Amino acid sequence: MFLVSMPNDFSCMHTLCFWDVMILKNISPNVDIVHYEWSYFEHGGAAEYHESLIRWTQMLPKQPPVHIFNTGILVATNNNDDQFCTLYAKYGFNVWYQMTGFTNGGYDYESEKKLDPPLDRFAWGQHGDGYHTRTRYGELETDEIRKESLEVVMRNWHPGPLAFQLTADAFSYVYAKAIHKALELIEKDINDGYDPRDKWSASERPMLLKRDLPEPISCDPTYCTLDEPPGCLNFELPTYGNWGARIEDPTDSLNPHLGEVQKWSLWHEDNDIWKLVAKEDISYFKDRDDKEICRHLDACGGISAQKVDDGMVVFRLPKMEVGLVVICGCCGKDVGENMFKSNPNIDILYNTVKLDPNSFDIWPNPKCVRLLKRFPTSGRESETPTGHAYLAINVTQDMSQVIRVSHVITV
Structure with a gap:
């Protein structure tokens, strides 16, 4: 089983730092490999989130390796990936740079850029990657519009079919090589008279604890050196995996606010069928029954x-x-301040105790507010008589704008 994580939609929460913390919500416990794709919007602190994800996945039952897909070129001065590939080699970490893959094939892209007119194979909408005219499956296509579409290297900042073909081939080669090696090891055990299940069964894989991991390079050990990955309640679609926090039943006898009004409503955006669909695909599918x-x-x-x-x-x-307790808002890139931190029309309570907004900070991005950095150590807020802590948000005055909690993150 594979998981493909694509943090590319900034209108919601699909940003690099949040696909990491939503690990239990978006990754099946049975996953074998985690793909972290589409790093175009990563700036500044990406290494921190990459390293956190590498470490958190090792706390999952199958300890899946993380493989990162970059569309660009490996820059020699960027040592984070080199360091991670060394430090986390035993955990299977690897990184793919798509454009470097093209240039390493030997094609002289730089000379083409000096032609008159210049030819940039990686310009938006350019056809042909220098090695191929179109994708392999495009050779069998009979619809000329679709066939031409399958010649594109980069649609825009998104890869086109030819670029994705190279990436698919690269990953397929790596995984086929790994499977071949595994079969050789199994065959050797059989030939030597051993039952390979005694050595290679998943049930025999030793559990990892946080103390087994090396000291982190980039991420905060407070949050990235854990025995369990972070929990995240995510109201976006789609979501998979295990829940973190959950909305408490207003009538549950353990609800510390039993008897108080609890009528918040669930909302999801009603998207147009063609949202985020390439114009070439719209042209092809718009009149089809299966659009x-x-x-x-x-x-x-x-x-x-x-x-x-x-x-x-x-x-x-x-x-x-x-x-750690964090809430995030929808929808907008910087809603955390006005929606939660500075909103005079709401109270935020932890274990029935009102929290001081002056103790909140915007973290880890402007959509979110960190309510607690660590467990309270005294007072009613530190007590959990039911075995659970509770977070409540109460509307104290009518507001001109709706507030929406999209995520509740806990560590």
Whole structure:
């Protein structure tokens, strides 16, 4: 089983740091390999999130390796990937640079750029990568519009079919080589009279604890050296895997706010069928009966409120190691400040105790607010008589704008 993680939609929360913390929500416990794709928007602190993901995946049952897909060129001065490939080699970490893959094949792309007119194979919409005119499956295509579309290297900042073909070939080669090596090891055990299941069964794989991992290079060990990956309640679509926090039933006897109004409502964005679909594909599919296959599954979402009559929403928080609690808002790139941190119309409570907004900070990006960095150590807020901590957000005055919680992150 493979997981492909694509942090490329900034209208919701699909950003690099949040696909990491949503690891349990978006990754099946049975996953074998984690693909971290589409790093175009990564700036500044990407190494911290990459390293966190590498380490957190080793806490999953199958300890899947992380393989990162970059569209660009490996820059010699960027040592993070080199360091990670050395430090985490035993955990199978690897990185792919698509454009470097093209140039390493020997084609003289630089000379073509000096032609009159210049030819840049990686310009948006350019046809042919220098080695191929179109994809292999495009050779069998009978529709000329579709066939021409399958000649594109880079659609825009997104790879086109030819670029994705190279990437698919590279990953397929690496995995086929690994499978071949595994078969050789199994065959050797059989020839030597051993049952290969005694050595290679997944049930025999030793569990990793946080103390087994090397000291991190880039990520904060408080949050990236854990025995369990972070938990994340995610209201966007689609989501998979295990829950972190959950909305508490207003009538549950363990709900610390039992009897108080709790009428927040769930919302999801109603996207047009052609949202994020390439114009070439729209042209091809728009009059077909099966055009529904073009609709993206992604949709922003959140648990919402606006009026005093909506009352509060109560989250039952999962088991935590550190006590970090973060909430994020929808929709916009910088809604954390006005929606939560500086909003005078809401109270945020932890274990029934109102938290001081002055203690909040915007973290790890402007969509989110860190409510707690660590467990409280005294007072009612430090007590969990039911075995669970509870987070509540209460509307105290009517608001001109809806507030929406898209994520609740816990560590």
